[in-house]
Amino acid sequence: MDYIKFLFVAAPLCYIFNDPVQLYFSMKSLYLRFWFRLHEMNxxxxxxxxxxxxxxxxxxxxxxxxxxxxxxxxxxxxxIVFKWLMRCFSGYLPPEQLLYLWDLILGYDSLEIVSLLATAILSFRKDNLLGVNSLQNIEAILADLSSIQVIPLLQLIIISK
Structure with a gap:
């Protein structure tokens, strides 16, 4: 794993921990439990x-x-969503929303929530996405996720059908 991928999953923890030792051990724990699965095909x-x-x-x-x-x-x-899944949305969601997502991953002990959120985001932007016919336009619609609210979107997708 190159350093950039590692930094993307480590950086959000800097919002939680001031102590580098706690940061290191928390990151190590999360990486060994979850994140390594996002960077290998099995x-x-x-x-x-x-x-x-x-x-x-x-x-x-x-x-x-x-x-x-x-x-x-x-x-x-x-x-369209592979990069979101691979980084577990780090670098795409605002830090507060990203940490909400990661809390859910920890709470449910499952990365499957990441796939659910990716679906919810596309569903949320469906009307705009249906109006375009190129990958470039789709990526433009999905480029800014700063307005995404993780918990309400997940609730909508869970109760929708």
Missing amino acids: SHEQGMLSLCILFQELLEYHEPQLYFHFLSINIQPIR
Whole structure:
């Protein structure tokens, strides 16, 4: 793993810990429990392949119109959100919202919440996404996640169907 990927998952913890020793051991614990799974391809149920498959299945189930719109314009939906999944949204969400997400991951002891959030974000921006026909325009719509509120979005996707 290169240092940049490591920094993206370590940096948000600087908002919590002032002591570098606590920061180090917390990061080490999170990395060994969760984050390493995001940076290797394997068949583990919490691994990157499983998270990608889960995302695709959730999107097809919750937003079939959007899912088939992407396919009709020759864009695999996973290509849009892969970077979010790989970094567990670090660098994409505001720190407060990112830490809410990570609290849920810890609370449920599962990375699957990341796939659920990726689906919820696409669902939230569905009307705009249905109006474009290129990867560049899709990425432009999803470039700024600063207004995303993790808990309400996850609640909406969970109770939607």
